[in-house]
Amino acid sequence: MAEAAQTVTTKQLREEIRGVLSALYAAAKAGNRTRLSEAGALIKIPLSLDFVDYFKFLRRYNYVAIDRTDQSLELTNEGKSIVDQGPDDEFNKDMSQHFARFINDEPEEQLIDLSEDTGEQKIPVEGGSEEAPFPPVAASAPGPGGTARSGWVEAKEPRADARSDSRPDLKTAQDPRKDGVPYPMGGKSEPKYVRYEAIGNGGIGTVYRARHSSLALDLAIKEIKDLFSYFNFLQRSEVVKHFREVVGQMALLNHPLIVRVLDQNADVAHPFFVMEMLPGGNLRQLIAKGEIPVERALICFLQICYALQAAHQASVIHGNLKPENILFDAQGNVRVADFGMTRLLQTDSDRPVPQVVTGTLGYLSPEQMRPGGQPSLLSDIYSLGIMFYEMLTGNLPGRRSPLPSEVNKELSKDIDTLFDKMTRDRPEERYPDVGAVLTDFYNFHKDGRYLKSGRIILLAAAP
Template identity: 30%
Template sequence: MAQETRPGRVIDGRYRLVRPLGAGGFGRVWEARDELLDIDVAVKELWLPPALSADEQAERLTRATREARNAAQLRDHPNVVAVHDVVIDDEIPWIIMGLVTGKSLEKHLVDGPLSAELTSRVATALLNALEAAHDAGIVHRDVKPANVLLADNGDILLADFGIAVHHTDTALTATGMLIGSVEYMAPERLNGHDGRAESDLYSLGVTLYQAVEGVSPFRRDTPTATLTAVLLEDAPPLTCTGGLATLITELLNKDPARRPDIAQARGLLEASREPTKKFEKESEQTKKAEETPKRPTMVGPPSGPVKQDGRKKGPPKRPAPVAIALGVVAVLIGWFAVRGDLAQGVSAFVDQVFSSNTTTRSAPPTTSRGTTTTTRRQTTTTPPRKTTTTTFNSADLDQESSDKTPVTASALLPSSFTDSKNVGYTRRGSDVRECVSNYMSQDVRNLLLRSGCRNAVTGTYVDRSNQILVMVWVVPMADAKTAKTAYDNYDSGAWGILCPQNGAGSEICDNNKDTSRAMRSGYRLRTHRYLVKSTAVYINLTRDNSAKPWLDAAANEAVDAAGPKNYSGNR
């Protein structure tokens, strides 16, 4: 006859139960004292109800052994609860685990949603744990807040591999039987496709959604309604914004083939840490420092409310002459649109306006950009169309068919630049590659694929003190309209970490360092048919917020310095 389980009972002559910590569908976890080693442990009791048949009891015993075996493979991982042993006491299996002092994510959420920063930490820890499990051939199958432990010492761990499947395991459940929490299950599992790593990432998406929103997206009043929601309904819109929202949305894709894998999910997570609303207050505090004289740039470092990519929400204040000129541009747009020569007319007019306002915008001389106009005093016998000799028309850059700029590093990237903080950067590496690469996050790849790009120019820059690495991507589109569409639809996402082939900055890639939590700054810009993206990061991967103004200045200048203006034929 089975003994009553209560505090004080000794399991296997060694583990004295202290108090229950929690319970689930298959068992109960106790705090216990290992009287042999004189340490505290956690002990999981597997329930075997008396009504179970002999076959069902055998299945539970097999499941317990499998859980211990699967988890033991990951016992040294910092984000997985360690399993030390499995023992049979009074015909009941007990799993001996490391004791985690803290509480589950599920209990944390009783007090409300997590902050974006803590959610990002949870996502990083769970991605690390799932990567280790999947590399070992193990699919967890029950990722949910109740199985995520937030330790008092700051550790975040994945627990309960009780229904995990190893690629060598045989099925333990009858056909059609669902094992796990339905509201966190991937749709393909409900359709009979089980044991796939992609399903863990979907469950991670549901867990992160609940972490930031405080509610489970597919939980309904009845099991049938919950199952229907998982299969057919989209999650309610997230109230959070930025890269974290992009990550969660992508993980919740009901098509496993379009769901990001772990590497891509990490890329999305990195993007969520680029400058967002959390830097608004800091940017306000550094506003005075950022208002020092700058080299000619199109947009300065953020000094007020920013969008997801770090740029100001509204246009900068302009002196009256420029404001008036822009009003005239609007009138001319309508006029030239009627005449059919919109691009050429507006481009020529804009070049003339800005070349005459050097106090407002320190633009290069008109001989280096736009149309060079000969003397305005022509004789009456000279045809008007021959009064101007066109050496370069900026409107040519709007179309691939008319743009003669080579897709090369020398044509699209400066050899060096100096930012607004007077820090100089030198190009250490460059490359021409396909515009879409595997190291990019899924949303960036989708964006570029929709835009129909082919090749892109990439470059890396390092400052003279070898502290800051700046990465630049210049992506030519078919025309200015396509580039604008891509720019307007770009929210956030990881473009991947580029490193020089050798020297300062190369060690980030050589040593495969974790860049996910490093302080970084990113900007993007559209100019003619080109989409330009820059990212700056400290080579030592600092997490110090005081680094942000320096990274802002570097990334902002880099994105402005890159593009077709570097080609001599465009001047």
């Protein structure tokens, strides 16, 4: 083992503590009892501090216990959870407080790829059906169906044989003896939301299927759960402040093509916000099904443009446009989600913090990839152009990729012009705003097939 060091980074310390727990856990699984005097020799990874420093922490916060009969170490359930699932917010808080005198996080550049962060809205169900409605749920009496936490309660997984039309029977939904009856939360007999299974995961957090307990409305809850693994606990208050600001801005974006944000709670361990549930899946799923008809792709593109234009006019930048954030309602109309969420990974602190580049790699503008690069109106236009190409061709563009009209013969060279000007490397060479993109689009399509500027096409039935 290495000699004790004076300082250690948060990331390194977290990995070393988990390594210590993993070694003890492996020995226990092999049927070996490890005495405290033997534990140091069991650890094969280099440690920045003395083993006794790690042991004091693990014992103090109940990650390990000592069997007094033979002085052997045993992992508690909390310790096993850290090995199996990784450190959680409570662990990070305990670690930061206990080792504060040793921790020294020097600034370093990080690239956080948010490509898996998605509001995907489908439930895999046995028997081949992709979607199933919620089971009837009540939240007015205690019972075994759920576990209360953070402003909602967890409920049983929806049944595949539930009602076929996804709209709940209100009588049944108010029956506290049906499946999914939760425990009361925080002294209140009726929590506001009932939470079901996760339907999306990523770098910012996790999206869950949910229901408003008294109105029986199907909703989605996004819990900012994994975010704090990127920042130590001392920066939490700042991140929570940004969360309130970002969610507040999203809630004020009242537009038919933007996901409605209905509620939020930042005063819990894992801040969350509530949004409408959209049953039509997302653009990533649509692209994965194969070639999108040109008319459908262009209508989708126009709808995204109008949503983006409305947000920009309200001084809201998206910052992470990608197919996973383009959701669809039951009729197939676009709803753009997650405006400004990458701001949660920024900090105004004076203390040294990592230089973070946030976004999804394939859609980031060149300026966002540079150290200190921030999202902007022009970077949103760049990401929009990349998605435009992908919708029309089925592939992401590269440096030597053919133009859209060379891949899809139904397209005119006017489409090439739109794509090229949206995705120029130099921001000043791109369209100055979404309005300019729309102006060119309608100049290229004067036959009225896609209406005219300022008139939004809304689908009345799913394509």
